[in-house]
Amino acid sequence: xxxxxxxxxxxxxxxxxxxxxxxxxxxxxxxxxxxxxxxxxxxxxxxxxxxxxxxxxxxxxxxxxxxxxxxxxxxxxxxxxxxxxxxxxxxxxxxxxxxxxxxxxxxxxxxxxxxxxxxxxxxxxxxxxxxxxxxxxxxxxxxxxxxxxxxxxxxxxxxxxxxxxxxxxxxxxxxxxxxxxxxxxxxxxxxxxxxxxxxxxxxxxxxxxxxxxxxxxxxxxxxxxxxxxxxxxxxxxxxxxxxxxxxxxxxxxxxxxxxxxxxxxxxxxxxxxxxxxxxx
Amino acid sequence: xxxxxxxxxxxxxxxxxxxxxxxxxxxxxxxxxxxxxxxxxxxxxxxxxxxxxxxxxxxxxxxxxxxxxxxxxxxxxxxxxxxxxxxxxxxxxxxxxxxxxxxxxxxxxxxxxxxxxxxxxxxxxxxxxxxxxxxxxxxxxxxxxxxxxxxxxxxxxxxxxxxxxxxxxxxxxxxxxxxxxxxxxxxxxxxxxxxxxxxxxxxxxxxxxxxxxxxxxxxxxxxxxxxxxxxxxxxxxxxxxxxxxxxxxxxxxxxxxxxxxxxxxxxxxxxxxxxxxxxxxxxxxxxxxxxxxxxxxxxxxxxxxxxxxxxxxxxxxxxxxxxxxxxxxxxxxxxxxxxxxxxxxxxxxxxxxxxxxxxxxxxxxxxxxxxxxxxxxx
Numbered sequence: 280x281x282x283x284x285x286x287x288x289x290x291x292x293x294x295x296x297x298x299x300x301x302x303x304x305x306x307x308x309x310x311x312x313x314x315x316x317x318x319x320x321x322x323x324x325x326x327x328x329x330x331x332x333x334x335x336x337x338x339x340x341x342x343x344x345x346x347x348x349x350x351x352x353x354x355x356x357x358x359x360x361x362x363x364x365x366x367x368x369x370x371x372x373x374x375x376x377x378x379x380x381x382x383x384x385x386x387x388x389x390x391x392x393x394x395x396x397x398x399x400x401x402x403x404x405x406x407x408x409x410x411x412x413x414x415x416x417x418x419x420x421x422x423x424x425x426x427x428x429x430x431x432x433x434x435x436x437x438x439x440x441x442x443x444x445x446x447x448x449x450x451x452x453x454x455x456x457x458x459x460x461x462x463x464x465x466x467x468x469x470x471x472x473x474x475x476x477x478x479x480x481x482x483x484x485x486x487x488x489x490x491x492x493x494x495x496x497x498x499x500x501x502x503x504x505x506x507x508x509x510x511x512x513x514x515x516x517x518x519x520x521x522x523x524x525x526x527x528x529x530x531x532x533x534x535x536x537x538x539x540x541x542x543x544x545x546x547x548x549x550x551x552x553x554x555x556x557x558x559x
Numbered sequence: 560x561x562x563x564x565x566x567x568x569x570x571x572x573x574x575x576x577x578x579x580x581x582x583x584x585x586x587x588x589x590x591x592x593x594x595x596x597x598x599x600x601x602x603x604x605x606x607x608x609x610x611x612x613x614x615x616x617x618x619x620x621x622x623x624x625x626x627x628x629x630x631x632x633x634x635x636x637x638x639x640x641x642x643x644x645x646x647x648x649x650x651x652x653x654x655x656x657x658x659x660x661x662x663x664x665x666x667x668x669x670x671x672x673x674x675x676x677x678x679x680x681x682x683x684x685x686x687x688x689x690x691x692x693x694x695x696x697x698x699x700x701x702x703x704x705x706x707x708x709x710x711x712x713x714x715x716x717x718x719x720x721x722x723x724x725x726x727x728x729x730x731x732x733x734x735x736x737x738x739x740x741x742x743x744x745x746x747x748x749x750x751x752x753x754x755x756x757x758x759x760x761x762x763x764x765x766x767x768x769x770x771x772x773x774x775x776x777x778x779x780x781x782x783x784x785x786x787x788x789x790x791x792x793x794x795x796x797x798x799x800x801x802x803x804x805x806x807x808x809x810x811x812x813x814x815x816x817x818x819x820x821x822x823x824x825x826x827x828x829x830x831x832x833x834x835x836x837x838x839x840x841x842x843x844x845x846x847x848x849x850x851x852x853x854x855x856x857x858x859x860x861x862x863x864x865x866x867x868x869x870x871x872x873x874x875x876x877x878x879x880x881x882x883x884x885x886x887x888x889x890x891x892x893x894x895x896x897x898x899x900x901x902x903x904x905x906x907x908x909x910x911x912x913x914x915x916x917x918x919x920x921x922x923x924x925x926x927x928x929x930x931x932x933x934x935x936x937x
Binding site: 366368 | 640646707708710711712713714715718719721722723725726729730732733844848851852855856859885887888890891892893894895897898899902903904
């Protein structure tokens, strides 16, 4: 949205998974325990989201303060911000690694991976349904937020034309911080969902997902939330078809070749740039 | 004047006065200093400098890899990122292609290649034949990647190049005929009569690399000041305006890509001939990011800055090896701090620095203004 490649976003996501872990241990769930009852799950989802969103959101604000703000004020280019973010990302990963070690942390099972029903020979598991439904709900909420609220309008204004936005009385610093906070909260929720599904986290958990998320965003068209959804969906589906056809080790190759091909024909992503038109 | 000094300190401007004095020196004098510096670099591996030394790893090996190789790669990447303003996040691909060219042609895997040549190349001398081939192959890869993708801009180009880097690495990993995940071992060393290129002593490799770097620097310097270099600058500053002024932007962008790729490949060839064995995992995405960090940290757009940045990025983690686990943390924090204090890099290009200073007065009045400049250069 803000025309920034936020390389440290994967670490914000990592903070989210960590927050979920904190919440779990606070509630007395530990790896290897029996799965709690449904009320336990609901409580965990609420407390976990609260924790993860606080941690990831706080991390995002801190990141904006320390790594981005000064650069933005000095009018430094995107490259400088990119490198600063990479540095911050290294630092955050290492802090995690130093505190919790480099091995994966196990996460308690909060939801049994029972098969709910079959859909065209595919097993649909309970945890997958929870993740999928929550993701769609979050998407819709975010989309509405950006479209309808005052802050959302501010974000779009800054994305489109920062100068005019300033002239119109938009406080850029405030909008940027709040955008980071929003991104952090989303990452926090993603962290909780990830824990429900994968039940593990480690210091560099975010890296691959960060790259994939970025790929999906580009595939759909940067600065376009619906595009990101479409991009993520297309990427995920193609990756798995590719893996099925060419073998699992070619999965990422398929994903990136797809990306190159799509961008060759649609240089601004599948859904184009609806928010910041003509500024690619 | 007191305010001036304070402002300078705040913006960490200690290098600019030196640079200004440097430009005022008579050319002959400057040449002497440069030659003395080269001579110093030449004997550097044999010296034991107390502060510079790298505890935990041999200083002369560190000078070759990572420092020397990073410097060469950064000079190449600087053409793409600094000169032409194309954000390349998959530069390691060209480095890998150069290294794999050396590995394949140097070992039994590429034996067939030597048989189809009309003349016989003795085993010893093959490095010198592979060197230009490696450069050409990487340049070819640069053209192949560049021709469909260079119409993209900004972030889109960044992610496509990143993808390309991963495609190259994963393809090498998944192709069993070139070793798959195990890579290729027993890569031959270079040969020159009278000099021993062995496994143990890194000094000859370092000196060879130093000579190569000097040659590349001289060549790129000529290129920068030519029509091509001016075209790159124009594209970086404003691609649309350049196009309207009649600069064939696509052609020159492709040219920048190929040149950068060639230098990356060259670095790869030299690297492979030293390390004896390479695996696909020697060419991780992180390396691309570090290369880019080197260029930007040093001063994107200024070759010497990029070289300095590369030396810093390569050297710091080695220097702080005694900090053990904490060194990457320190390195990350150092990157943030350096970028915050000198967003234009350690040794910025003069043009870039001028642009930033242009912005500054407005900056004091209104933070929002700077956003515009940033967006426009994007």
